[in-house]
Amino acid sequence: MRFSRTLTVVDCHAEGESGKVVTGGVGDVPGETMFDKRVYLENNLDQLRKLLLFEPRGAVWHNANIVLPSNNPEAALGYVILESTEYPAMSGSNTMCVATVLLETGMLPMVEPITEIVLESPAGLIKVECECKDGKVVRTRLTNQPAFVYHLQAPLEVPGLGTLTVDVAYGGMTYVIVDAEEAGVHLESKDARLMCELGQKIKKAGAEQLEVKHPINPLIPGITQTLFAGPLTPETDPDGSEIIRSRNAVIVSPGRVDRSPCGTGTSARLAVLSAKGQIKQGQTFRNESILDTTFDARIEDNVKVGPYDAVIPSISGRSWITSINTLGLDPSDPFPNGFTMGDTWMADS
CATH class of the missing domain: 3.10.310.10 (Diaminopimelate Epimerase; Chain A, domain 1)
Structure with a gap:
């Protein structure tokens, strides 16, 4: 060898x-x-x-x-x-x-x-x-670095979908956040391929139409992800605490679904929920993936990042x-840089 x-x-x-x-x-x-x-x-x-x-x-x-x-x-x-x-x-x-x-x-x-x-x-x-x-x-x-909102309720023209109303937020990566129902997708594994195709179109449209520049580090990329968000459902945990549950699917380039509820996506969505007055500091946001796995998140503090109001999110989950x-x-291997094929690696729109 x-x-x-x-x-x-x-x-x-x-x-x-x-x-x-x-x-x-x-x-x-x-x-x-x-x-x-x-x-x-x-x-x-x-x-x-x-x-x-x-x-x-x-x-x-x-x-x-x-x-x-x-x-x-x-x-x-x-x-x-x-x-x-x-x-x-x-x-x-x-x-x-x-x-x-x-x-x-x-x-x-x-x-x-x-x-x-x-x-x-x-x-x-x-x-x-x-x-x-x-x-x-x-x-x-x-405990993540601060998350904040670039755009709230912004109109976005997407080929084949018409005009969507979206939020754009940063949670460690930058997301176009779109209502799943408005986009015509079900947050289930059977719709995963459709979500990938639409998510790439939405991400591309967002990057072209909505200006994003990180206020502290301009080398951090702009919009690279799409998050399909489900409705918010209030619940009571067994300990009596009030929580907010939702479901989501994040589309990761070049076009596949994040298998987890996505930590930076959850952070970005917390920033949006805070900006809309839909969550309180310390309240649990239970975010669910299309595999039914969950991350529990909450806002630990409120800060400023440049001109933006921001939240300090914490996220918890399990790993194995x-x-x-x-x-x-091997030096004779013909694929030292690997390869990608279009049957699974969608072209990055």
């Missing part, structure tokens, strides 16, 4: 969404911050993303995270998030996977019943609280390790 590169990869998923965690084989990456390292990886080492996520080693629904040393004295470690077509500043499901892998493999010490760690993402520092029992991370709650493996690249 001969390899020109090997990577140690721990496969994990958070409420159904894949989040590979690369724990060895990369070494350090130049850059003062994790965002700097993200930029370096994108510009100089993008083969790593393709090697991990493209076929024949990956698939369109796979994500990956590269664990790296952090220069921030508050952070135990850092990580850069890799997705099919981009390097997000933040991802809730991927963060849950990273925290679970770091604790369950012993890379960071686990303390039961609660382990608190700080990780550096490209978006900034993320405080993570892990509920632990018998060596297992039972549940992870992360599924395998530990060594990914290798």
